[in-house]
Amino acid sequence: MNLKDPTLLRQQCYINGQWQDADNKESIPVNNPATGEIIATIPKMGAAETRRAIDAANAAWPAWRKKTAKERATILRRWNDLMLANVDDLAAILTAEQGKPLAEAKGEIAYAASYLEWFSEEARRIDGEIIAAPANDRRFLVIKQPVGVTAAITPWNFPSAMITRKVGPALAAGCPMVLKPATQTPLSALALAVLAERAGVPAGVFSVVTGSASAIGGELTANPIVRKLSFTGSTEVGRKLIAQSAETVKKLSMELGGNAPFIVFDDADLDAAVEGAIASKYRNAGQTCVCANRLLVQAGVYDAFAAKLAAAVGKLKVGNGFEAGVTQGPLIDDNAVAKVEEHIADAVAKGAQVILGGKRHHLGQTFFEPTVITGVTRDMKVAKEETFGPMAPLFKFETEEEAIAMANDTEFGLASYFYSRDIGRIFRVGEALEYGMVGINAGIISSEVAPFGGVKQSGLGREGSHHGIEDYVELKYLCLAGL
Ligand SMILES: NC(=O)c1ccc[n+]([C@@H]2O[C@H](COP(=O)([O-])OP(=O)(O)OC[C@H]3O[C@@H](n4cnc5c(N)ncnc54)[C@H](O)[C@@H]3O)[C@@H](O)[C@H]2O)c1
Numbered sequence: 001m002n003l004k005d006p007t008l009l010r011q012q013c014y015i016n017g018q019w020q021d022a023d024n025k026e027s028i029p030v031n032n033p034a035t036g037e038i039i040a041t042i043p044k045m046g047a048a049e050t051r052r053a054i055d056a057a058n059a060a061w062p063a064w065r066k067k068t069a070k071e072r073a074t075i076l077r078r079w080n081d082l083m084l085a086n087v088d089d090l091a092a093i094l095t096a097e098q099g100k101p102l103a104e105a106k107g108e109i110a111y112a113a114s115y116l117e118w119f120s121e122e123a124r125r126i127d128g129e130i131i132a133a134p135a136n137d138r139r140f141l142v143i144k145q146p147v148g149v150t151a152a153i154t155p156w157n158f159p160s161a162m163i164t165r166k167v168g169p170a171l172a173a174g175c176p177m178v179l180k181p182a183t184q185t186p187l188s189a190l191a192l193a194v195l196a197e198r199a200g201v202p203a204g205v206f207s208v209v210t211g212s213a214s215a216i217g218g219e220l221t222a223n224p225i226v227r228k229l230s231f232t233g234s235t236e237v238g239r240k241l242i243a244q245s246a247e248t249v250k251k252l253s254m255e256l257g258g259n260a261p262f263i264v265f266d267d268a269d270l271d272a273a274v275e276g277a278i279a280s281k282y283r284n285a286g287q288t289c290v291c292a293n294r295l296l297v298q299a300g301v302y303d304a305f306a307a308k309l310a311a312a313v314g315k316l317k318v319g320n321g322f323e324a325g326v327t328q329g330p331l332i333d334d335n336a337v338a339k340v341e342e343h344i345a346d347a348v349a350k351g352a353q354v355i356l357g358g359k360r361h362h363l364g365q366t367f368f369e370p371t372v373i374t375g376v377t378r379d380m381k382v383a384k385e386e387t388f389g390p391m392a393p394l395f396k397f398e399t400e401e402e403a404i405a406m407a408n409d410t411e412f413g414l415a416s417y418f419y420s421r422d423i424g425r426i427f428r429v430g431e432a433l434e435y436g437m438v439g440i441n442a443g444i445i446s447s448e449v450a451p452f453g454g455v456k457q458s459g460l461g462r463e464g465s466h467h468g469i470e471d472y473v474e475l476k477y478l479c480l481a482g483l
C-alpha cells in the first residue's frame, strides 16, 4: 500500500486522544481479501479499554456540548475537508482491507465526507419551539439537547461511510461517540480518527476501540453512561444488541439487513432497467444492504430482460481492486462465498437455471463470477435470505398485484426498486411497497440529504437528511409560569 501520508495507516486504537495498544498487548491481523496477505495488525481490546473510552467521552462531553453550534460545525467541516484532501490514501486503505475497486473506494470516501459536510450544516439548525400556552401568564418552550455519550458499531462493507453517517450527527448535536468498527476493516476507522484529531475534535469526543466484538459490544450496551447505540449490520446481531441495551433503556438506531426487490414492469425502459440492475446488484460485488436481492420481471419482458442483463453482466471485470478497469472485487471472506454458493445450489436443485457465471472465479481467493440465474421461484432460499454477493436471481410475475405481493413477502423492508413509465402505476406501486426507501427508475438512491433506513426487521430510525440529527437529541419541555 503506497500512501502519500503513511501516518494515516495506524495499528493502534484511539482512546481519549491517545494511540494505544491493548492492555494485554494482544493483536488481530487485518487481511487483504484479494490476496490473503496480512496488511496490518490492530489491538485486541475488550471491556476494560472500552470502559476507559466511555469514561473519557463522559469527561469530554460538558466542554463539547458547551461549544457553540458554529464551533462544532467548523470542526466537522474541517474534518470533511481533510477527508477530501486525503481521498487517495483513504481509498487505498479502504480497498486494501475491504477489496472494493479503487474507483468505488474513492466514491465511498466522498460519500462518507458528505455526511460530515451535511451535519456541519445541520449542527446550526437544531432549533426549538415556543408553544402558545393555555394561560396568559405562561409560556411553553421546547428545546433540543444532546442525548449524551453515544456508541456506534459498524459493518465491513462500507468501512468509512457507515462511520461518518453516525459520528457526523452525534458530534453535530453535541454528543461524544465511542466507535467499534468491523474487525475485518478497522484501518479506515483509525484513519478517520487521525483526521479527526487534525480537524480539532477534542480528546475523548471520538474514540475508536478494536478487538473482541462481544466484549466491546457488551460494555457499550451495558454501561449506563452510554445513552444511545447506533448499529449498522445484520439483523441477527441487531436483535442481540437491542436485547443487551434493554436493561439501560438506551436510545437505538438500527440499520440492519435487507432483501430488496427490483421490479421490472412490461412498460419499463429495459435498457435503463438493466443499467439500474447492474448498479444496484453488483455494486461492491453485491455486498451492500440495499443491493437488489430479488429481480421480479413481468412475463412479457422476462426473456428480453434476462438476455440484456446477462450480456451486460458479462462485461463486468473481476480482479484486484487496485487494477485499472476492475469493476468487481473479491468477497470479504470464505463465508461470504459459501453463502452465494449455497443460494445458487439451492436454486438449481429446485429448478433454476444458471445463464451466466455460477462459480468461484479462476483468480481464486474469494473472487466469484458475476452470476445471473433464471427460473427462480419463491420456495428457494434466495427469496427469503440476503445473498450479499454478485448473484442476480430472476423471478417471473404476471400482474402488478402479484409483483407487489411478492415484493412485500419478506420480514425485511430496507430498499426496493421498480422500473415503469406509467405514472399511475408509479404512485400505486411506490405507495404499496413496504420499504423505507423506493428507487423508481433508479438503481442507486442513497444520499446524505435523504433519510436512509428501513421498516419491519430492517431497522429503527433514519440516518442522513434533516431527520438524522433527531436520534442524537432529547426534547425538553420548559413551562414558564407567573409571567
Ligand atoms: N441497513 C444498513 O444501512 C446496512 C449497511 C451495511 C450493512 N448492513 C448489513 O450488515 C450485514 C453485513 O455486515 P456485517 O457482516 O459486518 O454484519 P455483522 O452484523 O456481522 O457485523 C456488524 C458489526 O457488528 C459487530 N458484531 C458482530 N457480533 C457482535 C456482537 N455479538 N456484539 C457486538 N458487536 C458485534 C461486528 O464486529 C461488526 O462491527 C448485512 O446483513 C447487511 O445487510 C446494513
Ligand SMILES: O=C[C@H](O)CS(=O)(=O)O
Binding pocket: 157, 158, 161, 287, 288, 289, 290, 446
Ligand atoms: O450497505 C449499506 C450502505 O448503506 C449502502 S449505501 O452506500 O448507503 O447505499
